[in-house]
Amino acid sequence: xxxxxxxxxxxxxxxxxxLPDRLARRPRPGIAAVAGVTLGVARGETLGLVGExxxxxxxxxxxxxxxxxxxxxxxxFDGTVVxxxxxDRPPALRRRLQMIFQDPYASLNPRWRVGDIIAEPLAEQPxxxxxxxxxxxxxxxxxxVGLSAxxxxxxxxxxxxxxxxxxxxxxxxxxxxxxLVCDEPxxxxxxxxxxxxxxxxxxxxxAEGLTFLLISHNLAVIHHMANRIxxxxxxxxxxxGEKTDVFARPRHPYTRALLATLPRLDGVRRPRxxxxxxxxxxxxxxxxxxxxxxxxFARARCRVEAPALADGVACHGIAEGWIPS
Amino acid sequence: xxxxxxxxxxxxxxxxxRRVRALDGISLDIDAGEIVGMVGESGAGKSLTGAAVxxxxxxxxxxxxxxxxxxxxxxxxxGEAAMRRIRGRRxxxxxxxxxxxxxxxxxxxxxxVETITTHLPMSRAAARKRAIALLEETGIPSAGRRIDHxxxxxxxxxxxxxxIALALAGDPQVxxADEPxxxxxxxxxxxxxxxxxRLCRxxxxxxxxxxxxxxxxxxxxxxxxxxxxxxxVETGPTAAIMGRPRHPYTAGLMRAxxxxxxxxxxxxxxxxxxxxxxxxxxGCAFGPRCPxxxxxxxxxxxxxxxxxxxxxxxxxxxxxxxx
Numbered sequence: 287x288x289x290x291x292x293x294x295x296x297x298x299x300x301x302x303x304x305l306p307d308r309l310a311r312r313p314r315p316g317i318a319a320v321a322g323v324t325l326g327v328a329r330g331e332t333l334g335l336v337g338e339x340x341x342x343x344x345x346x347x348x349x350x351x352x353x354x355x356x357x358x359x360x361x362x363f364d365g366t367v368v369x370x371x372x373x374d375r376p377p378a379l380r381r382r383l384q385m386i387f388q389d390p391y392a393s394l395n396p397r398w399r400v401g402d403i404i405a406e407p408l409a410e411q412p413x414x415x416x417x418x419x420x421x422x423x424x425x426x427x428x429x430x431v432g433l434s435a436x437x438x439x440x441x442x443x444x445x446x447x448x449x450x451x452x453x454x455x456x457x458x459x460x461x462x463x464x465x466l467v468c469d470e471p472x473x474x475x476x477x478x479x480x481x482x483x484x485x486x487x488x489x490x491x492x493a494e495g496l497t498f499l500l501i502s503h504n505l506a507v508i509h510h511m512a513n514r515i516x517x518x519x520x521x522x523x524x525x526x527g528e529k530t531d532v533f534a535r536p537r538h539p540y541t542r543a544l545l546a547t548l549p550r551l552d553g554v555r556r557p558r559x560x561x562x563x564x565x566x567x568x569x570x571x572x573x574x575x576x577x578x579x580x581x582x583f584a585r586a587r588c589r590v591e592a593p594a595l596a597d598g599v600a601c602h603g604i605a606e607g608w609i610p611s
Numbered sequence: 612x613x614x615x616x617x618x619x620x621x622x623x624x625x626x627x628x629r630r631v632r633a634l635d636g637i638s639l640d641i642d643a644g645e646i647v648g649m650v651g652e653s654g655a656g657k658s659l660t661g662a663a664v665x666x667x668x669x670x671x672x673x674x675x676x677x678x679x680x681x682x683x684x685x686x687x688x689x690g691e692a693a694m695r696r697i698r699g700r701r702x703x704x705x706x707x708x709x710x711x712x713x714x715x716x717x718x719x720x721x722x723x724v725e726t727i728t729t730h731l732p733m734s735r736a737a738a739r740k741r742a743i744a745l746l747e748e749t750g751i752p753s754a755g756r757r758i759d760h761x762x763x764x765x766x767x768x769x770x771x772x773x774x775i776a777l778a779l780a781g782d783p784q785v786x787x788a789d790e791p792x793x794x795x796x797x798x799x800x801x802x803x804x805x806x807x808x809r810l811c812r813x814x815x816x817x818x819x820x821x822x823x824x825x826x827x828x829x830x831x832x833x834x835x836x837x838x839x840x841x842x843x844v845e846t847g848p849t850a851a852i853m854g855r856p857r858h859p860y861t862a863g864l865m866r867a868x869x870x871x872x873x874x875x876x877x878x879x880x881x882x883x884x885x886x887x888x889x890x891x892x893x894g895c896a897f898g899p900r901c902p903x904x905x906x907x908x909x910x911x912x913x914x915x916x917x918x919x920x921x922x923x924x925x926x927x928x929x930x931x932x933x934x
Contacts, residue, residue, distance in 0.1 A: 338796035338797065338798060339796055446884050448884070476652035476653055476823065477652065477823070477825070477864060477867050477868050478652060478863065478864060478867045478880065478881040479652075479884070480867070481867035481868075481869075481878035481879065481880040481881070482880045484869070484878055485877050485878055485880055488876065488877065503796070503797065505797070505871060506826075506868070506869040506870050506871055507869055509869065509870075509871045509872075509873075510869035510873070510878070511869075533871060533872075543798060544797065544798065545871075547797045547798050547800065547801040548826075548871055549824075549826030549827060549829055549830045550826070550829060550830070550870070551825060551826060551829050551853055551865060551868065551870055561798040561801075561802075564766050564767070564768045564769075564796070564798070564799050565796060565798075567766075
């Protein structure tokens, strides 16, 4: 059974309406940031979610931890349907589901001491241990993420980006979660520091049996960390599967295009097939399959009908067999 | 003789209380038609090098040693007026964020025409024709119509093409591209790098490509300069450096990067962090983090030593190769 199960999860952000539209009682326009995503995350695995900016991966992360209210769909955690927003979720659930944010310069309160930052999620629990025990716990967490217990008395500005991300990880771990949503945890970091943080995440996962939903635009990071991979494009999940399958035999034309853009480090230059065009605006997504204007295989049906996710891929051409796999 | 020559460049930040050396002994040649990639982590001094070349160091930063020669002529020490004639005309620049590089209140055409007429003796009508030609060259479809649009009407990738067209407006010999694809999505990144490579060839320009992304350098640059703590630690042909890094920092950086197809469960990490300018350790700046450091590494900063086509600032490159 999946630890986390999202069914047709959608999130539409409303846009302002012009006065004439209001008078004519036209429906309020919206951006469909996430448009019906169904996926499951098994206990102990890392599901990597890739996609370019604006594809809805961060919104999906926020829907899962309950920072946005979904406009449709449902979410089940450990077999139970959960409330849409974090406010309505019971503390016992909140402590099991935590998040690490992208920017460690924005996600830590600059006025708080690191020890207080780390202990806060615990202090919010109804059965919170007394302050002395929380301090001890914070010191222990700091040691676990490779910092020292004495760092608890310092403020975030005294730490480098990589150290701050360790603090953010310690905070996420403070309630003893089993599911961590990591939204671009290393994209604000330099590569040598990125390696430290990714290794730490791996070690923690092994030691504590954590389950990760890892969101990144960096395919190499996803390849390094994930067991399974989901590819998003303009609010929809277009392909999902085992890492080795997706990288060895990408099926969706967008996944193929993404993989073709991967740079190699050996300094041997290969011709890269650059994907034509850019991701269209989510304000006015293309009809039918969102990828059809950039797809070399698109046919008439792709322009009118959105393909459903079947057997791990949402593509008419794959389903009907006219795209060679 | 290379088109752009940087010799022993040093940049200091001088305040009343102290003097901090931010760049030290930077030497680099870029030939016409060549792309040299400058890589390093944040704070290594990559952008500062670019700023020094175009004479846009922000005070209290200033060039305190060395020389920059453009086509044989020294441009360090030129006054602001003379630098203005070089900037945009003989050295073009492309910055990271296309949204801040463009004026949101002027159409793309107005900005291009202004830049062209500033640098080239042309009428506005001729400049407009050149502007359209530049937009076409950088791959903007229906350039004749798009020229009258404002920056916000372009997508991120198209905006970066406009910025590149602006950099080309004065027909420069040298192009400084500072993180030109960092703000772009991966599928667009490949397009812009292809464009940069084509322009370098067609215009026979010398390109300094500044980036934190080794992948970008591997794909685009003919030669690489790896920077660490204000110094160049290794320079040479891209394939030679990527295939066989000799400096322990380059080697560590390459092993720290996850790549597709690499099945190691753990990445190699470089412990610690890069020292800040003004707080450099004695001797080799990488010494305290170096897995192969020897007692003599703290003696003095190592001078670059030639190994074939590659210059390495390390006393014990053999230890890195053996690892």
